[in-house]
Amino acid sequence: MIDFDRAALERFRSRVRGCLVGGAVGDALGAPVEFMHLDRIRDEYGPDGLTDIVTGDSGVALVTDDTQMTLFTVDGLIRASVRADRGVVHPPSVVYRAYLRWLDTQRLPAPPPDVSGWLAAQPWLYNRRAPGNACLSGLSSPGMGTPHQPKNPDSKGCGTVMRSAPFGLYPQPSATPEAVFDLSVKCATQTHGHPTGYLAAGAFAAIIRTLVDGEDLRAAVTVALDLLATRTGHEETTAALRSALVAADDNPRSPDAIERLGGAWIAEEALAIGVYCALSYPDPAEVREALLLSVNHSGDSDSTGSICGNILGTWHGETALPPDWVAVVEGRGAILELADDWAMEQTQSPQLHGDHGPYTEWLRRYPA
Structure with a gap:
């Protein structure tokens, strides 16, 4: 386990x-206009x-x-x-099981009596909010998709990207950008x-x-482009990211861009x-403007x-987010709780499980 000082933690x-x-x-901000053309958004708002x-x-942004x-x-x-403490673990398989628990939230009206773990026991998650067809079909069909046998081999919908930020949330140096790139790819093939x-x-x-x-962010995009260049079939993603960089330089802050x-x-x-959109408003004081730009368009807002x-x-960091929007977002308490659990697991896990034995409260929250 890496030794972190308090400031780093x-x-x-x-x-x-x-x-x-x-x-x-950002999700809740864009949800009401997801399927609306920009002209209609302007007509309505x-x-x-x-x-x-x-x-x-109810005063909640869904x-x-x-x-x-x-x-x-x-x-x-x-x-x-957690499972790594108990022997060999295959993270894509464990994430796949988590996605099957998400699939239950789209099929069931409420948490089942035998629900596994605390997150899947949250009633507010049991709502169907326009899930992607590839996510539903990829997880509903038998077996887990892999890079060698992916589900929905012709699908490149955004359902892979919108769920993949957590794969990058590892502290330095516990996982390299290349390692999280690989893990995210393996889990994306479960549906796309x-x-x-x-x-x-x-x-x-x-x-x-x-x-x-x-x-x-520009340095981060450069890292991603370097990793993409080593992969077969990278051309569309590389071209899109390069276009984003050019657009941020040439046409800042423009819905037309x-x-x-x-x-x-x-x-x-x-x-x-x-x-x-993030590059168009790069200052921490401009997060509100960046998020508004990111949802005011004719696509998947x-x-x-x-x-x-x-x-x-x-x-x-969290304090740059608009507090009035944070205050009303659905599930805020559970999201913060999960974020803190992730941070503790990645930096302080010996105090949560391992030497403390196999039956701690942590293992009831996250059964291995």
């Missing part, structure tokens, strides 16, 4: 919290488009499958870490088999991993738009908002 936890809460905020987060009668699957990714990765779909997920994980180290990057229904476009929020929250 606090920085790491702030980035983890920022990533998960930021993704949920005014010439500037959507300018604030939308809450329902998240979608993007946040749901992201949280179950974290749950699976924590269980893989097109190279662009799973390589975009790997690139996103590498970007998040580099941001965790304190690098800026987003339209030229694509609709974000496919993986590389969603990643490119999230990167472009909740996914681009989620990806942009993951990036900005990791880059700048």
